[in-house]
Structures are given as C-alpha cells and as structure tokens.
Amino acid sequence: MDAIILARLQFAANISFHILFPSITIALGWVLLYFKLRHDRLQRVLPGDMRWILAYRFWVKIFALSFAMGVVSGITMSFQFGTNWPGYMQKVGNVAGPLLAYEVLTAFFLEAVFLGIMLFGFKRVPNWVHSLATFLVAFGTTVSAFWILALNSWMQTPAGYELRDGIVYAADWVAIIFNPSFPYRLIHMLLASGLTVSFLVAGVSALRWFWGERSDDLKMGLKTGIYLAAILIPLQIFAGDMHGLNTLEYQPQKVAAMEGNWQTSSHVPLLLFAWPDEETRENHFEIGVPSGASLILRHSPDGVVPGLNDYAGKHPPVKPLFFAFRIMVGLGLLMLAVSWAGSFYLWRRRELPRLLQRVFIGMTFSGWVATLAGWYVTEIGRQPYLVTGILTTADAASDVPAPMIGLSLTLYLIVYASLIVAYIGVITKLARKATKGQKPQADTPTQAGTFAAAE
Amino acid sequence: MLSLFGDPTIWLPLAFAGLMGLSILIYVVLDGFDLGIGMLFAWGGEAEQDRMMAAIGPFWDANETWLVLAVGLLLVAFPVAHGIILTALYLPVVLMLIGLILRGVAFEFRAKAEGSTKRNWSRIFIMGSFLTALTQGYMLGVYVMGLEQTPATIAFGLLTAICLVAGYMLVGSTWLIIKTEGDLQSRAIGWAGRALVFAAIGMAAISVASPLVSPRIFEKWFSGPTILLLAPLPIGSAVIFIVLAVFLRNMTPAHDRWCRLPFIAVTGLFALAFTGLAYSFYPYVVPDRLTLFEAASAPDSLLIILIGALFVLPAIVAYSALSYHVFRGKATPLGYD
Numbered sequence: 001m002d003a004i005i006l007a008r009l010q011f012a013a014n015i016s017f018h019i020l021f022p023s024i025t026i027a028l029g030w031v032l033l034y035f036k037l038r039h040d041r042l043q044r045v046l047p048g049d050m051r052w053i054l055a056y057r058f059w060v061k062i063f064a065l066s067f068a069m070g071v072v073s074g075i076t077m078s079f080q081f082g083t084n085w086p087g088y089m090q091k092v093g094n095v096a097g098p099l100l101a102y103e104v105l106t107a108f109f110l111e112a113v114f115l116g117i118m119l120f121g122f123k124r125v126p127n128w129v130h131s132l133a134t135f136l137v138a139f140g141t142t143v144s145a146f147w148i149l150a151l152n153s154w155m156q157t158p159a160g161y162e163l164r165d166g167i168v169y170a171a172d173w174v175a176i177i178f179n180p181s182f183p184y185r186l187i188h189m190l191l192a193s194g195l196t197v198s199f200l201v202a203g204v205s206a207l208r209w210f211w212g213e214r215s216d217d218l219k220m221g222l223k224t225g226i227y228l229a230a231i232l233i234p235l236q237i238f239a240g241d242m243h244g245l246n247t248l249e250y251q252p253q254k255v256a257a258m259e260g261n262w263q264t265s266s267h268v269p270l271l272l273f274a275w276p277d278e279e280t281r282e283n284h285f286e287i288g289v290p291s292g293a294s295l296i297l298r299h300s301p302d303g304v305v306p307g308l309n310d311y312a313g314k315h316p317p318v319k320p321l322f323f324a325f326r327i328m329v330g331l332g333l334l335m336l337a338v339s340w341a342g343s344f345y346l347w348r349r350r351e352l353p354r355l356l357q358r359v360f361i362g363m364t365f366s367g368w369v370a371t372l373a374g375w376y377v378t379e380i381g382r383q384p385y386l387v388t389g390i391l392t393t394a395d396a397a398s399d400v401p402a403p404m405i406g407l408s409l410t411l412y413l414i415v416y417a418s419l420i421v422a423y424i425g426v427i428t429k430l431a432r433k434a435t436k437g438q439k440p441q442a443d444t445p446t447q448a449g450t451f452a453a454a455e
Numbered sequence: 456m457l458s459l460f461g462d463p464t465i466w467l468p469l470a471f472a473g474l475m476g477l478s479i480l481i482y483v484v485l486d487g488f489d490l491g492i493g494m495l496f497a498w499g500g501e502a503e504q505d506r507m508m509a510a511i512g513p514f515w516d517a518n519e520t521w522l523v524l525a526v527g528l529l530l531v532a533f534p535v536a537h538g539i540i541l542t543a544l545y546l547p548v549v550l551m552l553i554g555l556i557l558r559g560v561a562f563e564f565r566a567k568a569e570g571s572t573k574r575n576w577s578r579i580f581i582m583g584s585f586l587t588a589l590t591q592g593y594m595l596g597v598y599v600m601g602l603e604q605t606p607a608t609i610a611f612g613l614l615t616a617i618c619l620v621a622g623y624m625l626v627g628s629t630w631l632i633i634k635t636e637g638d639l640q641s642r643a644i645g646w647a648g649r650a651l652v653f654a655a656i657g658m659a660a661i662s663v664a665s666p667l668v669s670p671r672i673f674e675k676w677f678s679g680p681t682i683l684l685l686a687p688l689p690i691g692s693a694v695i696f697i698v699l700a701v702f703l704r705n706m707t708p709a710h711d712r713w714c715r716l717p718f719i720a721v722t723g724l725f726a727l728a729f730t731g732l733a734y735s736f737y738p739y740v741v742p743d744r745l746t747l748f749e750a751a752s753a754p755d756s757l758l759i760i761l762i763g764a765l766f767v768l769p770a771i772v773a774y775s776a777l778s779y780h781v782f783r784g785k786a787t788p789l790g791y792d
Contacts (some may be wrong), residue, residue, distance in 0.1 A: 065564070075559075079552060124782070419560060
C-alpha cells in the first residue's frame, strides 16, 4: 500500500478511536450533573434517599474511565497533524492554529483540572463547589466540541479567509467559526453524543436489570437513559435532515455519493439497497422508493438531485459513503423504534419485557456505530480534499516512508483493540458488581492503610 | 496594536517561543513527577503503590495537558518546525504516545481491578511510564544533536534517555516526599538521593556535549564576556546539586516541615537547565536549520491566539492552584464519594 493510504488509515484509526470517548464524555457529563442536581433536590424532601447519588457514583466511574481514554487518544491527535499531514498546517495553519489553540486554552485545562475535584473532591469541598466542578467539566467537554467542530466544519465549507501566495490567511473570524456547515454539524454531533450516552446508560442498566437487580438507583438510570433517548432521537432525525440539506447546498457531490445517484435528474429514487460500481458508473441490485430522494432532498418528486457524473474524477469514493450513510440512518430508525417502545413499557407497565431488555443490551454501543458511520460519511465525503477546494489530502501528506507508517499503524491498532476490549470488560464488571449488591463505593470507611486510588 | 511593541514579525514569535518554553518547563516538572512516580512504582509494594497513585490521581490529567499545550503551540505558532521535528522523530514520537496511552488508561483500569488484573495494570503503568520517559529523553538528545540520527547521536540519545528517566524519578520522589509520610517517605528520600546522581551526570553530559557538537553553541557560550553573564547557570546548578545531595542524605521523616524543599530545589534545577538549553538554541527552533522567525505563522493569527492566551492563562493558573489547594497535604485514599 502506498504511504498516503497508510497515513490516512492511521489517522482514521486514531481519530475513530478518539471520538468514541468524547462522544460519551460530552453528554455523560451533563447526565451526571443532572443526577447530582436531582440528588440535591431529593435531599430537601427525602433526606437520606440515596438513589440519585448512587446512580451518580456508578456512572462517574465510567465517566472517569472514558475521560482518561479520551485524553490519551487526544494527545495522539495533537502529534498526528504534524507527523501525518505537515502540509496541512503550512497551508491553512493561520486558520486551524487559533481554533486548535482556543480549544486547548478554553476547554482542555478546564476539564482536566476540575475533573480531579469532580472525581475525588466530594468530601474535600462544599457540595456546591462539587456541583460547580461537575458543571465545569461538562461545560468544558462541550466547549471543546465547539472549537473542534468549528475547525472541522471550516475544512468542509471554508469561509472568511483569503489566499495570498497560496497560503490561507484569516479575514473574518466570525465567518470562519460560524461557517455554513458549522451550526448543523455541532448540533448533529451534540445530539449524537446524547444518543450514544442514553443508549449506553439504558443498555448497561438493562443488563443489570436482566441479571435481576431492582435497586432504586438502577431504575433512575434506566428511566433516564430510555426517556432521554426517546426525546433526542426525533430531534436528531430532524437535525440530520437539516444537515443533509445544508450539505446538498455546499457539498452536492457528497450527497450524490450518499444517495448513490449517478445522473443529475428529477424523480430520483430513495435507494434502500444497491451495489454502486465506480468502474461502470452505475448501481447493481437497486431496491428503491420511487422519487424518494427527490422528495427528501427537494421536498417535491420533481426535485432535481445532483448526480456523480457532474463531478467525475472529483467526487469521493461512492461505496463507503453509500453504505455508511445507510448504517447511520438505519440505526437512527432502530433507535426511534426501540426507545419509544421502551418508554411506552416503562410508562405503562413500569417494567421492560424480557425481549426489549435484550434489545437494549444489544444496543448498548449502537451510538458508537452510528457516530462512526456518520463521521465516515462526512470525512470520506470531503475527499479528495483535505480542505474543500483549497488543499488535497495528497498535497498535505508527509514523506515518512510507508513501512514506518505501517509499523506505527500496526502498533496503534493492537493497543486500541486491546483497550476497547478492556473498556467494555470493565463496564461489564462494574455492572456485575453493582448487581451483586456491592454498591459502587461501599459506605463503610476505607480501612486504614488501604489506599484505593479511585474506587 | 500589532506594532505596539515594534516589529510584530519579531516580538510575536519571541512571545510564542517564551510561552512554548514555559509550557514545556511546566510540563517537564509536573508530568515529570507523575511519570517519575510511575517508574518508581516498580519498587513499591501494593499498598505503597496505592498510596503513590493517590499522590498523583487528581493531578496527572491536567499535567499532561501542558504537553498538549506545548505541542499545540509548536503546531500553531511554528507549523513548519512542528512538521520537520515530528517527522524526524517519527518513531520515538509514536512509542512515546503509546507509552502515554498505556499509562494514562492504567490509572483508571487499575483502580477498578483486583488481584492479578490489578497487578497487570500496575505493570502496564510502569512500562508505559518508562517508555514515555525514555523516548522523551531520547528525543531531547537527538534534538540537541541537531535531529540527525547517526550511531553517535543515537548513543547520545540513549544516554539522555537514561538521564531523563533519572530526572523524572528525582522530581517524582521529591513529590512523594511532600505527599507521603513514614516508611514510604523514607524510601522516597532514598530514591531521590540516588536519582540525583544520575540526573547530575545527565545534565553534565548535555552541557559538555552540546557545545562540542555545535560550533555555533560553543561560540555562544565561550566567546567574550557573555560567559560571565552565563556563569550563574552552571554554578547555580552545581550549588543546588550539592545542597540537595547533603540535605537528602540527612533528611528523615522527622524533618517533615522541610518536605517541600527538595521539590522546589529540583524545580529550580530544571528551570536552570532549561534556560541553558533555550539560550544554546536561540534563535533556532530546528537546530541550525530554521529560526523562530522563519518558522512563525502569520502575525494576525498569532495575535488572536496571544490575546486569548493572555486572558485564559491566568485563569488556568488560578484554577490549577485551587486544585492543588483542595488536594494539599499528605495523600489520602481517593474515593468517588
């Protein structure tokens, strides 16, 4: 394989591994704050009722673990820009630099410092300071998402810049930050994080329920997860649709690939399945809803949908976009059905049927799959450009020899695969421990001389 | 605004070099102590290990953020240099990152494990800390040698790798002296004394080697009267080494009210060493190839970052201080309740 493909694979491996954890910590921070505030409120009515704080203590461990995974994989990212894409900063560093710097300055330190107080400061600071620390950590993760999505969106739909001697200079920072695709991408990603977390919380809670636990804190977690999912998923479907329309306006070739549409025309069908073939530039085995794509994208069966042939040689690879998009949308629809069914049973019967418990357990990490699929659509959909219309991926690549990249890629993949297994293993173990009645953090004081670092 | 302090293509790169230098120094001291403790972990029993973990648990995350800031500043302020340096050091960078990943997650995994799983995560924590420190030291050596990798420079890199391990163990053990008491504190005093010797060798080696390798650095140090102005650096370092060695030899847990002194002394030592290095390489950001001024981004973009940094850095310092204040004193068991 040539060095560029390897460099792209390596970057993709790193950033895919990284995004898994922020997509949990962004929303889980806010969920933890919610648990904490519910606990505070409950104490005024029913002092000593620990249901919310027990839910907090169970989930804060998973938060801490996810946060650590996010931090270390994020450090890798700050080096990868230089090692894999030196041409990137040389060309657009004047825009990318300040956005990245503001992320570090306004978000990273805030999260990292207050995380210590949030995790270990419960007994050391007044309650309101602890709640404030929890808020600041959640806020920090969201601010971090704001800056990095501003930069990513700018790479998709650049604005507010000028080119002098082939180098990008910032002309209007408001236009750069609030570039055309930014609001849509930010909302889409924050909701994706919310859904990832609600299915994680619902799934792990369903697992504990499945194993026979019926504690109050578990019920709070299960309800929070399922109801939150049921509220967020219609919002997400709407936001995703808006994002798609925005992409149609600014990156039509991406939408053409997502829809698997070769020829610009009206009455374009919505393809449920097909096998796009870039050699012959046609689809095999098409199954579609007549005029469906025209209806969704133009809100009329006569609507004209752009086709890939208008962008021959300058459009992204079709198959990955076509299939990743269908995985994301399919999961979204499944989430809608499952979360609404779950909400119905919780509301009416106060219990989930056995089958639905299994479904929620199976969908514990469905948010990850949907998030990754969505990112693959948008990032592969930017190819062959690294920054749309300004810099191609090939021009930004480094001259590190292919075997070297191959070696580092292999090392990363081994480490990442092992860590994912360990991560899911630990979550399962924490659930098992909670079910066995060992509440997260025993209420008896720690024995003298035994120092448990985080447990 | 831009020309307020003279030519912005001069003072802005200087300001950023200063900020970056400060971040690296803070990183080396702060992450140095938790990396050092991670390596000293190898000599601790399980109960001791738990206590060592408690001494760094609330801090390590923010400490590593200084590395992100330093590398981030290199990336945004001197993008060309970021590319050249990190491409030249590709393999050690990858190994360092793997080390950082392993030790970072080991904190959390270890805390949630028991028995042999816990011991395995302790091993991973130790290995990750060693890998990080060794590769950082190696990169320092190769950077001093002008980023060339010949058998001689690689050998020098291996020497600096061992010495940085000693340096981190030194600052780690002095942090433990602050955060622990009793037997563990006694052991930490012993560790600090031994690490000090290797750290001294390392500093001496770099001080001797860098002028010999680079005629330009030789010129900067040993031509004319500047040597008088520079004399406080080596003399100050030597004084701190000797005072600290004597102090550590006589210190026992009974002298706990002096427990902060070794850490402060080591911080001073690191600062002096760093100043010397910075002076040697100024104005180059890639040794003998690329100066700060050639590598800098556009002044407009640098100014935007600088304004942000001037507002935010004091806040970062303030809430970091709050965190160290909240977790002051001897390390106690960490718990989520």
